[in-house]
Amino acid sequence: SAVISQKPSRDICQRGTSLTIQCQVDSQVTMMFWYRQQPGQSLTLIATANQGSEATYESGFVIDKFPISRPNLTFSTLTVSNMSPEDSSIYLCSVRAPGAYEQYFGPGTRLTVT
Amino acid sequence: AQSVTQPDIHITVSEGASLELRCNYSYGATPYLFWYVQSPGQGLQLLLKYFSGDTLVQGIKGFEAEFKRSQSSFNLRKPSVHWSDAAEYFCAVTGGGNKLTFGTGTQLKVEL
Numbered sequence: 694s695a696v697i698s699q700k701p702s703r704d705i706c707q708r709g710t711s712l713t714i715q716c717q718v719d720s721q722v723t724m725m726f727w728y729r730q731q732p733g734q735s736l737t738l739i740a741t742a743n744q745g746s747e748a749t750y751e752s753g754f755v756i757d758k759f760p761i762s763r764p765n766l767t768f769s770t771l772t773v774s775n776m777s778p779e780d781s782s783i784y785l786c787s788v789r790a791p792g793a794y795e796q797y798f799g800p801g802t803r804l805t806v807t
Numbered sequence: 808a809q810s811v812t813q814p815d816i817h818i819t820v821s822e823g824a825s826l827e828l829r830c831n832y833s834y835g836a837t838p839y840l841f842w843y844v845q846s847p848g849q850g851l852q853l854l855l856k857y858f859s860g861d862t863l864v865q866g867i868k869g870f871e872a873e874f875k876r877s878q879s880s881f882n883l884r885k886p887s888v889h890w891s892d893a894a895e896y897f898c899a900v901t902g903g904g905n906k907l908t909f910g911t912g913t914q915l916k917v918e919l
Binding site for chain 1: 839841843848849850851852853856858897901903905906907909910911912
């Protein structure tokens with residue numbers, strides 16, 4: 694399985710500001726994903742980060758709020774823009790190897806918006 | 808649409824006792840099923856997966872799960888629980904596409 698790191702591991706931000714979360718993988722992967730886990734909740738897919746093209750967003754998530762970059766096959770960023778307290782969550786990136794169906798997750802970024 | 812139900816929000820077992828966590832899925836075709844574990848402050852770790860073939864699958868840390876198509880279930884079991892197994896457990900399903908749909912999770916507490 695791939696080794697995935699995320700930065701920062703946690704942050705406390707003021708409302709109205711933006712935070713960019715980085716996800717780094719130790720091997721090249723085609724598929725990278727971003728999930729949100731709100732307090733006490735399950736995981737919800739935000740978007741699929743496609744290398745060389747625009748991210749594909751799930752219903753309820755928009756590019757203006759959660760812009761994503763995928764400059765190469767080992768790295769992606771998720772920005773949480775114009776934050777409000779409702780954005781307080783754990784944000785996780787995951788990867789799926791070619792030909793595989795399972796996903797492997799990074800350690801997550803715990804975001805608190807005050 | 809695919810969905811997962813984990814009926815038990817919290818489960819408490821004594822150390823050394825057996826464990827079964829329930830998972831029911833909804834998917835129109837053959838599902839790909841997974842169990843993940845999340846320890847406090849950690850990301851998700853894949854315990855085991857089912858794609859096809861033998862309906863009893865073995866995973867890491869002594870866990871196993873049984874796929875029962877007739878009951879749309881994929882229950883997770885462990886014969887003897889250790890205190891370090893205390894964590895949150897998530898069942899997930901995909902039809903082979905990108906979207907992994909998770910259940911709401913079961914919080915396991917282990918009494919010493």
